[in-house]
Amino acid sequence: MDISRSEYQAALEHIVQIALDRNDNVHNLPVVQQNPNYQEEETLLTSKPLPEFGQPLEKTISQVFQTVLNGAPNMNGPRYFGWVMGGTTPASIVGDFLTSIYDLNMAFHQPKDTNAFTIEQLALDMVLDLGHIPRETYPVKLLTPGATASNLVGLLLGRQWVAKKRFNIDIAEEGFCGKTIKVIGGSAHSSVIKAVAVAGIGRGNYVDVSLNERGSKWDLKKLEKILKEQKDGDSEASIVSVGCGEVNTGGSTDDIDKIRLLCTKYDAWLHIDATYGLCARAMPSHAAYAVHIELADSMASDAHKWLNVPYDCGLFYSKHMDMSLEMFAAAKASYLQFGKTIIPQPMDIGIETARRFKALPLYMSLLTYGARGYQELFESNCKFAASLGEWIDLHPDFELLSPVYLHTLLFRVSAKQWTHPGGNEEFIDAVKKTGKAHVSSTMWNGKPAIRGSVNNWRTRLDRDLSIVQQALEEAIRSRMPLKNDFN
Ligand SMILES: *Cc1c(COP(=O)(O)O)cnc(C)c1O
Numbered sequence: 001m002d003i004s005r006s007e008y009q010a011a012l013e014h015i016v017q018i019a020l021d022r023n024d025n026v027h028n029l030p031v032v033q034q035n036p037n038y039q040e041e042e043t044l045l046t047s048k049p050l051p052e053f054g055q056p057l058e059k060t061i062s063q064v065f066q067t068v069l070n071g072a073p074n075m076n077g078p079r080y081f082g083w084v085m086g087g088t089t090p091a092s093i094v095g096d097f098l099t100s101i102y103d104l105n106m107a108f109h110q111p112k113d114t115n116a117f118t119i120e121q122l123a124l125d126m127v128l129d130l131g132h133i134p135r136e137t138y139p140v141k142l143l144t145p146g147a148t149a150s151n152l153v154g155l156l157l158g159r160q161w162v163a164k165k166r167f168n169i170d171i172a173e174e175g176f177c178g179k180t181i182k183v184i185g186g187s188a189h190s191s192v193i194k195a196v197a198v199a200g201i202g203r204g205n206y207v208d209v210s211l212n213e214r215g216s217k218w219d220l221k222k223l224e225k226i227l228k229e230q231k232d233g234d235s236e237a238s239i240v241s242v243g244c245g246e247v248n249t250g251g252s253t254d255d256i257d258k259i260r261l262l263c264t265k266y267d268a269w270l271h272i273d274a275t276y277g278l279c280a281r282a283m284p285s286h287a288a289y290a291v292h293i294e295l296a297d298s299m300a301s302d303a304h305k306w307l308n309v310p311y312d313c314g315l316f317y318s319k320h321m322d323m324s325l326e327m328f329a330a331a332k333a334s335y336l337q338f339g340k341t342i343i344p345q346p347m348d349i350g351i352e353t354a355r356r357f358k359a360l361p362l363y364m365s366l367l368t369y370g371a372r373g374y375q376e377l378f379e380s381n382c383k384f385a386a387s388l389g390e391w392i393d394l395h396p397d398f399e400l401l402s403p404v405y406l407h408t409l410l411f412r413v414s415a416k417q418w419t420h421p422g423g424n425e426e427f428i429d430a431v432k433k434t435g436k437a438h439v440s441s442t443m444w445n446g447k448p449a450i451r452g453s454v455n456n457w458r459t460r461l462d463r464d465l466s467i468v469q470q471a472l473e474e475a476i477r478s479r480m481p482l483k484n485d486f487n
């Protein structure tokens with residue numbers, strides 16, 4: 001298994017060159033292009049048995065470029081606005097590399113051997129600092145694979161807590177014992193609905209009480225009615241799940257404090273998906289956004305989106321250490337020892353056992369850019385989204401579907417040649433074909449729409465706005481106007 005020092009060095013130097021080239025040039029590369037290495041899946045899957053003997057590392061690197069990396073979508077470039085992608089700061093890339101070089105296993109907290117898991121806690125605390133939430137608000141802090149996983153962990157803890165509180169049942173030990181848990185929310189992200197299924201609650205037990213698609217107005221009377229009926233009976237209990245914010249618009253309810261009071265009154269757990277909200281709080285301009293997210297029992301967020309660190313970095317916070325230990329302790333005996341340190345064993349408070357030191361990219365990025373650096377990133381992304389939104393709003397061929405609250409744009413193409421069934425998707429493809437920008441499709445008020453999410457530290461108003469405008473104009477013109485446009 002030995003490779004020579006010089007072979008390793010050559011490979012590392014090659015990779016360093018690639019990292020530097022991408023850093024200099026990613027904004028000039030096509031955002032997405034037709035896969036130059038395209039092979040039928042079947043051919044690719046069947047053409048490569050595990051080689052009997054190995055080969056020089058440099059050859060492996062060049063094969064990997066030929067098979068997959070050459071011409072790959074530049075998802076961490078400045079104009080990939082599809083989904084909610086985020087980017088990767090140079091500091092976080094260096095951190096990610098160091099994580100692999102040291103390969104510490106973060107199943108364990110061993111402060112006498114290494115500060116690594118304490119640093120994970122510290123990085124999570126620093127993110128709270130960034131969002132102006134006192135660190136002591138959430139004693140349980142853990143990095144997860146993503147906000148989907150964090151939403152799941154929140155529901156698992158909520159499940160455990162409400163069943164104990166209402167029925168004196170320990171779900172982790174006994175299962176549901178015939179009781180029904182509901183999750184009540186408003187315009188929840190699809191990952192919350194997925195978590196409802198994975199947690200065994202059942203998708204049919206998700207209840208939406210929002211009064212509008214943005215999730216900004218909730219039917220609080222209906223919420224209270226459900227919670228009260230549950231408390232008066234003895235077979236149902238609820239987790240209330242707030243999205244902050246809604247994925248197409250960034251919209252969020254202003255009523256978190258009222259929802260909190262209802263949860264407290266009727267023994268419901270409050271979970272908040274603060275994927276956008278936690279970061280938004282770093283901006284004084286958005287002080288009114290995401291108020292009261294510190295009132296949650298559990299809170300999910302992401303570092304691999306707006307905090308611009310590599311994937312595999314979700315954030316999870318909760319107020320209830322006892323629930324985490326009951327739900328996740330790998331072995332009862334191990335958590336009894338918790339108390340000798342302030343911090344529990346990571347494997348006793350989360351789903352995973354072996355884990356990478358994923359805190360390092362986040363920690364290094366937070367140290368390198370500081371609160372001010374991140375605030376500027378968020379503000380600059382919001383300004384970009386607002387400026388593009390203004391342009392779209394004034395443009396005769398587009399319809400802006402929502403005010404721009406944050407970093408997300410929601411619009412529709414209204415030029416006649418694009419309004420036939422399927423036209424929205426075709427238009428998105430036409431934008432993609434320009435190689436200048438990427439946006440995704442969504443549904444809004446039952447009709448196809450377009451969304452763009454600006455989450456990348458590289459996105460620059462002075463350079464990228466006009467390129468995106470060109471891309472949208474080019475896409476409009478790539479289909480001839482219909483005759484009756486001139487009527
Ligand atoms: C992206 C997103 C999620 C899911 O996060 P992953 O990190 O992709 O698992 C959950 N909620 C919201 C609001 C999101 O935007």
